[in-house]
Amino acid sequence: MNDKLYKLMNWPRIEGIIYSEEDNPHEVLGPHITGKSVLFQTFQPGASGVFVIAESENKKYKMEMVDESGYFACLAAGKIPEHYEYEVQYGKKESVRVKDAYRYHVGLTENDIDKFNAGIHYTIYEKLGAHLMTVDGVEGTFFAVWAPNALRVSVVGDFNHWDGRVHQMKRSKDGGIFEMFIPDVKPGECYKFEIKAKGGLTYLKADPYAFGQQLRPENASIVRDISGYKWKDKKWIGEREKNQQENSPISVFEMYLGSFRRNKDTDEYLNYRELAPEVVKYVKEMGYTHVELLPIMEHPLDASWGYQVIGYYAPTARYGTAEDFMYFVDTLHQAGIGVILDWVPAHFPRDTYGLSQFDGTCLYEHADPRQGAHPHWGTLIYNYGRPQVSNYLIANALYWVEKYHIDAIRMDAVASMLYLDYGKRDGEWVANIYGGNENLQAIELLKHLNSVMKKRNPGVLMIAEESTAWPKITGKLEDDGLGFDIKWNMGFMNDFINYISYDPYFRAHHHNELTFSMVYAYSENFMLVFSHDEVVHGKSTMVGKMPGVLEDKFANLRISYTYMMTHPGKKLLFMGQDIGEFREFDETRETEWSLIQHEPHKGLNRLVKDLNSLYRKKSALHALDTSPEGFEWINCISPEKCMVSFLRKAEKKEEVLVVVVNFANTAQKFVIGVPYEGKYKEILNTDAKCYGGLGRVNSDVIFVMEEEVDGKPYSFTMESAPLSASIFSYIPYTEKEKEQIERKKAVLAAELRAEEAKCEAEVAKEEAAKARQEAENANKLAREAMDRAREAEKKAVEEVKKAQEEMKRVEKLRREAEIKSSNI
Missing domain, CATH: 2.60.40.10 (Immunoglobulins)
Structure with a gap:
């Protein structure tokens, strides 16, 4: 090595490069102007020789090996060539041409x-x-x-x-x-x-x-280029905000892509592009408005269903590339179907190739395991207070929305983010600066994300899976809420499943579990869910939770779905549950679509389809969904009958629906109080034969009676089959019907008046006869009294005569006595 080259070498830093401990190799490697020459340095481990090839100048410079590990350097007169490469030799025959990465000084601003x-x-x-x-x-x-x-x-x-x-x-x-x-x-x-x-x-x-x-x-x-896809969903994106408003009908088909459809021959996963038309066909046929995908971010363990994410920015390769996933979303949008993505910012797995101890320190997680680990899940908790970590998550949510046109983010395990002691015992958590259990940094992250999402993507929904009573989950940020649009109603799901699992004989004692959800129904904007969490880990499927024999199980499930679809709140149902699968969800198999061939399953599937159709078409089921004015109990206080009845209302009274659900396993006749005069037509009955029931329906239009029931001025009587639900639409009287009713009322009134007059005449006649009889009786009594008086008078005369004669006799005796006395 010549002296000049030797003196130009920074040997300590070269040693740092050789031992891979240099954090700014661009200052050493690559071309550097030194005087009127250029110093080239490169590190090519294992190389036997290196040449600098400057083709634009038709020059070739041999580099000197300055360290046997593969470090080469040379001096070349002139300026840095506009284009050059290294020719790297390995042994005597093998050589490759490589461009010098260290000539490019590119970086973040x-x-x-x-x-x-x-x-x-x-x-x-x-x-x-x-x-x-x-x-x-x-x-x-x-x-x-x-x-x-x-x-x-x-x-x-x-x-x-x-x-x-x-x-x-x-x-x-x-x-x-x-x-x-x-x-x-x-x-x-x-x-x-x-x-x-x-x-x-x-x-x-x-x-x-x-x-x-x-x-x-x-x-x-x-390395992926995600910039080349040509989207065709402009119409959907333009209408998204209108379709996803607070009171828009939203019925979600929750699905795991790997189990929806599989290759028939190999049982392998289908590509996103193959799945797209299959999903569209089924979801459109069933009338769902959205699909919700269990996390499709890259994850190592199939059994986690995507909830233990390693590649937050990478659609899982199980089903194809990033562009394939874009095609999937685009295809659904063109069919008018929204896409909700499950997203997991609450925790991440410990896999060594992931975020755990990323730079040798706890970079993404807390160093203190009381703050940085979930003891029961075995996962790590993000350090939300570190700006770069919160930026990683916030940007990720925005990434899926802005790059993949996702319509809603459903945030998993929000409760575990909000509470520092979630799933932990005393001593396993650290209080916040105020001594409380609230995770202040996580709260700020949620507010920050929801705020920026609304500003950048106003039509996109933010959905929280939050299982506690934390206040104002869907409250506005300016009112100290968290700013979500929708909260999963876990309370409804738990209470209702607990209630419906009882044998109908015992349900009267648990009536409150059925009706309690309406006590807090408007405290948040809710989504009612029968999700994947309820059909795994030994919990059984939805139909498996139902009591009774097979027919009763399906009857119970039919009224369950009807109650959910008519109850205030958005709707979500996990795949396989709308066909009545008896096997729990298993990520290793396809959904049992063959079940639809069998009548009970076919009927259940038809019911869900019809319920979705009603939900979308009948404004009463969604127009006032977040307002107390949209719902009114008719009867919720008859636990002994195991029944409820209620109204779903819209702006116009003509759109009102009456819902009656009989949770008892016996036929009952109900008198239903209603607010409006008119007719009521049963538009859905879960006991209809097309749904797998026995056909005990109310087929005729029912006219109301002007009889007050349940505090309502009118009422009608209906027959309710065992374990059945009925939905009635209200039909106001037409003008002609009103005229006919008025005429009929007039005739009835006249007939009533005539009948009343007849009754009055009969009464008068009876009263006259009674009076005559009483008069005759009085006359008879008078005559008898006169006779008695004459008799008494005659008797009195005789008595007087007797008295007079007695007086004469007494007088005679007195005189005789006086005469005797004077003679003496």
């Missing part, structure tokens, strides 16, 4: 880094990760990764034989991001980041921002 460090770079995925780029006319890929505590980071892949010494990355000025442009790295190439942590340990990590990832069990990231 200071503004990008500042926004990222502040947690407000909402398109950071366009900067970090792997991005195809053309620099100075050279095509390649720019790599960037956030690993602030790493000693050194390299890009490794098929293009450099997975050798971390070849492409060591440059640390950005702020020290947090490593970046590098590598020429000739094309779409489809596999790569990872090799991270050397302080202390010497080296890790291979998948790219947190990768747009593609290998199919398990392989786990390398893949």
Whole structure:
């Protein structure tokens, strides 16, 4: 080695490159002007010789091996060639031409880094990760990764034989991001980041921002170009906000793509493009408005169903590429079907190639396991208070919406984010700065995300799976709410399933579980769900939860779905439950579509289809969904009958529906109070033969009676089959019917008056006869009294005569006595 070249070499830093501990190799490797010459340095481990080929100048410079590990250098007179390559020799015969990655100084701008460090770079995925780029006319890929505590980071892949010494990355000025442009790295190439942590340990990590990832069990990231897809869903996107308003009908078909359909010959997964028409056909036929996909972000374990995510920015390779998934969403949109994506910001798995201990330290998670780990799930918790971590998650939600046209984000396990002690015992968690159990950083993340989502994508829905009574989940941010649009109603699901699982004989004692949901129905904007969580892990399927013999099970399930579809709230049903599967959900098999051939399953499927149709067409079932004015109990206080009846109302009274559900396993006759005069027609009865029932329906239009029942001025009588639900539509009288009714009323009134007059005449006649009889009786009594008086008078005369004669006799005796006395 000549002295000049020797003196130009920075030997300590060269040693750092050789031992892979240099975090700014661009300052050493590549071309550097030194005086009137150019110093070329390259590190090609295992090479026996290297030449600099400057074809534009028709020059070739032999480089000197300055270290036997493969470090080469040379001095070339003049300026840096516009185009040059290295010709690298291995042994005597093999040689390759490679472009020098260290001549390109490409990186994030200071503004990008500042926004990222502040947690407000909402398109950071366009900067970090792997991005195809053309620099100075050279095509390649720019790599960037956030690993602030790493000693050194390299890009490794098929293009450099997975050798971390070849492409060591440059640390950005702020020290947090490593970046590098590598020429000739094309779409489809596999790569990872090799991270050397302080202390010497080296890790291979998948790219947190990768747009593609290998199919398990392989786990390398893949360079993907996601910019080329031509969307055809402009009409859907333009109407999305209108179709997803607060009171829009939303009926969701929750599905796991791997179990919806499979290849008939191999039982392997179908591609997103193959699945798209199959999903559209079924969902359109059934009348669902949306599909909700269990997480399609890349994950290593099938049995997690996607809820333990490694590749947050990569659609799973199980079903194809990123562009294939775009085609899937686009196809559904063109068919008028919305797409909801399950998203998991609450936790992530511990797999060593993922986010765990990413740069040798707890970068994405908390270092304290009381804050950074779920003891029961075995997963790690994000450090939401770190701006770059919250930025990673917020940008990810926006990424799926803005790059894949997703219509709603359903956030999994929100409760575990809100509570620091979720699933933990005393001593397993750390209180917040105020001594409470609220996760203040997670709350701020949720508010931040919901706020920015509404500003950037106003028609997109944010849905929370939150299982506690945390207030104002769907409250507005300005009112100190969390800003979600919809909350899963876990209380309804648990209470109702508990109620319906009882034998009808015992349901009267649990009536409150049936009706309690209406006590809090308007505290949030709810979605009623019978989700995948309820049909796994030994919980049985929906039909399996129902009591009784087979016929009763299906009858119970039919009234369950009818009650849910007529109850206030959006709707969600997991796949397989609308055909009555008896086998629990299993990610390893296809849904048992053959069941539809059998009558009970076919009838149930028909019912769900008809319920979806009614839900969408009848405004009473959705127009006032979030307003108490849209619902009114008719009778919810007859537990002994195991029945409820209620009204669903819209703006116009003509649109009102009457719902009657008989949860008893016996036929009953109900008198239903209604607010409006008119006719009521049964438009759905779950006991209809087409649904698998026995056909005990109310086929005739029922006219109301002007009799007050249940506090309503009118009423009608209906027959309710055992375990059945009926929906009646209201039909006001026509003008002709009103005239006929008025005429009939007049005739009836006249007849009534005539009958009353007749009755009055009869009464008068009876009263006259009675009076005559009473008069005759009085006369008789008078005559008898006169006779008695005459008799008494005659008797009195005789008595007087007797008295007079007695007086004469007494007088005679007195005189005689006096005479005797005078004679003496």
